[in-house]
Amino acid sequence: MVELAGGSEQTAVTDQQVEELLKDWVVDSEDLIAAMLAVQEKYNWLPPEALDYISRRLNVRKPRIYHIATFYRVFSLVPRGKHILQLCMGTACHVRGAELIAGAMSRQHGLQFGKTTDDGLFTLERVNCLGACAIGPILVVDGEYKGNMTTNRTNAVVKRLKREAAKEEGANA
Ligand code: FES
Secondary structure, three states, X not given: OEEOOOOOEEOOOOHHHHHHHHOOOOOOHHHHHHHHXXXXXXXXXXXXXXXXXXXXXXXXXXXXXXXXXXXXXOOOXXXXXXXXXXXXXXXXXXXXXXXXXXXXXXXXXXXXXXXXXOOOOEEEEEEOOOOOHHHOOOEEEOOEEXXXXXXXXXXXXXXXXXXXXXXXXXXXX
16 A cells, blocks of 8 residues: 555555556567566556565566666656646746735645645645746646646636546446
8 A cells, every 4th residue: 555645545456457557569678668667657657566576576676666666757666647737936936926825725725746646646746946937837747738827727727637537437337
């Protein structure tokens, strides 16, 4: 079990679940990074049980796997939400109101820098200048830059993602 921001827990990933991801195409240690990417894509992070399994399955020592996991930014060794929100807190964005946005995200949606919400829906990250100061404050939503953000626009984005997640959950129920 892995603990999330508010103390809730995430169920451990089983060998069978990881094998399901790899069984049709992973052959040997040549496929290590691709296998790690498949796990990252599925879970949005690299659960330790999954790395244990990959280590055994591909006969690769764990230090090598953890070295790769920390070297490439695409990998995360801590749980991340379904949606990654990155708020630029560089000087220009700060001056244009990023701090207000961060405060509103915290008050309205419980989003805190460096944390994943209890429902696993969002991870909020603080980033520095993204090189688009002229259209700051910038919020990056799952890799997509959104400029000239305000507290209202940010609220609308988060609410939309919540609505979509609820709809998806309803459809899968
Ligand atoms: S300070 Fe935010 S993009 Fe430059």
